[in-house]
Amino acid sequence: MSGTGVWTRSRETFRRFPERFAQCPAEVRDQVLPDNTASAYGKCVVATTTNKQELKKDLCVKEFEALKACFLKAVGGDAKTNTM
Amino acid sequence: MNTVVRKSLKSGTRVLIPRRTGSDRQVSWRAGINAFDRQVSSWGAGMNVIDRQMSGRAGMNVFDRQVSRGAGLNVFDRQVSSWEAGMNVLDRQVSRGAGLNVIDRQMSGRAGMNVFDRQVSRGAGLNVIDRQMSGRAGMNVFDRQVSRGAGLNVIDRQMSGRAGMNVFDRQVSRGAGLNVIDRQMSGRAGMNVFDRQMKRKQRKWAAALQGSHNYDYLRDEVGSRVADRVYDIARTFPLALDVGCGKSHIAQHLTKEVVERLVLADTSEDSLNQRRGCEIPTRCVLADEEFLPFPENTFDLVLSSMSLHWINDLPGAFKQIQAVLKPDGVFIGAVVGGETLYQLRCSLQLAETEREGGFSPHISPYTAVSDLGNLLGQAGFNMLTVDLDEIQVDYPSIFEVMTDLQGMGESNCAWNRKSVLHRDSMLAAAAIYREMYGHPDGSVPATFDILYMIGWKPHESQAKPAKRGSATVSFSDLSKVGHTVAKETP
Numbered sequence: 001m002s003g004t005g006v007w008t009r010s011r012e013t014f015r016r017f018p019e020r021f022a023q024c025p026a027e028v029r030d031q032v033l034p035d036n037t038a039s040a041y042g043k044c045v046v047a048t049t050t051n052k053q054e055l056k057k058d059l060c061v062k063e064f065e066a067l068k069a070c071f072l073k074a075v076g077g078d079a080k081t082n083t084m
Numbered sequence: 085m086n087t088v089v090r091k092s093l094k095s096g097t098r099v100l101i102p103r104r105t106g107s108d109r110q111v112s113w114r115a116g117i118n119a120f121d122r123q124v125s126s127w128g129a130g131m132n133v134i135d136r137q138m139s140g141r142a143g144m145n146v147f148d149r150q151v152s153r154g155a156g157l158n159v160f161d162r163q164v165s166s167w168e169a170g171m172n173v174l175d176r177q178v179s180r181g182a183g184l185n186v187i188d189r190q191m192s193g194r195a196g197m198n199v200f201d202r203q204v205s206r207g208a209g210l211n212v213i214d215r216q217m218s219g220r221a222g223m224n225v226f227d228r229q230v231s232r233g234a235g236l237n238v239i240d241r242q243m244s245g246r247a248g249m250n251v252f253d254r255q256v257s258r259g260a261g262l263n264v265i266d267r268q269m270s271g272r273a274g275m276n277v278f279d280r281q282m283k284r285k286q287r288k289w290a291a292a293l294q295g296s297h298n299y300d301y302l303r304d305e306v307g308s309r310v311a312d313r314v315y316d317i318a319r320t321f322p323l324a325l326d327v328g329c330g331k332s333h334i335a336q337h338l339t340k341e342v343v344e345r346l347v348l349a350d351t352s353e354d355s356l357n358q359r360r361g362c363e364i365p366t367r368c369v370l371a372d373e374e375f376l377p378f379p380e381n382t383f384d385l386v387l388s389s390m391s392l393h394w395i396n397d398l399p400g401a402f403k404q405i406q407a408v409l410k411p412d413g414v415f416i417g418a419v420v421g422g423e424t425l426y427q428l429r430c431s432l433q434l435a436e437t438e439r440e441g442g443f444s445p446h447i448s449p450y451t452a453v454s455d456l457g458n459l460l461g462q463a464g465f466n467m468l469t470v471d472l473d474e475i476q477v478d479y480p481s482i483f484e485v486m487t488d489l490q491g492m493g494e495s496n497c498a499w500n501r502k503s504v505l506h507r508d509s510m511l512a513a514a515a516i517y518r519e520m521y522g523h524p525d526g527s528v529p530a531t532f533d534i535l536y537m538i539g540w541k542p543h544e545s546q547a548k549p550a551k552r553g554s555a556t557v558s559f560s561d562l563s564k565v566g567h568t569v570a571k572e573t574p
Binding site for chain 1: 434435437438439440441480481483484487508510511512514515516518519520526
């Protein structure tokens, strides 16, 4: 099972999530930034709520991978080792 | 048993030392054979004992420190085996009788697994779990006392909403088929949505946080609005009760002219210790909202702010509030309801569907406006007023929403909650939340629908519907309102 300190460590990691997420910007005002990964993923998922397509697992996996890569890059973590 | 005679060095008297059968601390070599530590287990066939180690196999049993007698007894010390029926645990005490299953502190979700701690469980078919509950039928719990007789199911402090599960605490239950409930109600099926123990722990944790006052903004706001409604009633209340008061957010806005004495009731001692100062003399009571320890017809005013949405039996709680009120007393409450946090709920739902293929509820269920009116009416309140207030709070992202909810002590404690929220799903939900509901500057809103309710305990002085046939004006006269009537001068 979990060892000691896991809870505090995971909470520390979680505390840094917002700033890391902010580095993967969505569309700001009307500017379309080149790296608007969050927006691309969001748009992909939201599109299923309006059109007839049903939301299935991994429907927007490409956009999510891009978002996750950006998120991990924000702190210099390696996408391969999945250190979030 | 073989005995060994040994000469004592000093006095030369004979000393008889019984030698144990079986190896000490070693597990026996064949299946269904036994190992033991410290105590002899040599009676009865089919007794298997392992010290501290667990076996997942059927018929393997563990005990520590005590002899286990009788056939079919399985005991574990602190470890649970849950995949075989008939695995039982016991700690410290002898378990006698056949078919006794005991697990110390750990629960198994399987039928036929029983737990007890500290006491002997006698009789067949006794299932006891110490402090932990299993939602399955046939699982029973007790703590501290012997349960005698067959078919007794007891749960210490925890409730199972399932039929056939019974609770008691501290007392021996004798006789077959006795189901006793202590402290917790297993009154109606399906009325156990929230884990109240967990909610107590969450409130305690939130109150102990370093910057816990930072999360009080919502409660303070709602408390001030409830206090507004108290001022709207032009009366002085000699004795008032605040149910689920938290840090007493309402009383800080009230004055001695409106409320003369106040009783604060909450389940969290730490919150009461950190209560806000107010000029009204107060008394604090540690009480659960579902089990108010006050006599009937005591209070002129009962207040409640943002705590009733974690109650399992809301109709029962309303009835109790109505009972403790004096006739012509009033209940003013604010509860979170309606479409609260719908943005968070939808984002998590979509994110989990896309990332994991399915979703589970992360937001607790709320009462709708219409239901609230019905509930109050059923509880016996008169002259109801229910209105809805929408408070929207903006946050930088979904992570702040979740952190603040946790800091407020509003973490989910429903039984059906999933204990894990994957990081991928969190990241996905953050993106979806921003995309669906985000403001142009990147911040996201979270909506809290607060339902305010006012209900009066019936009294003769209150206005009643008029009797049939007592009208003095006709409805057709309504059309004449606004017309100038020409007076005929005689």
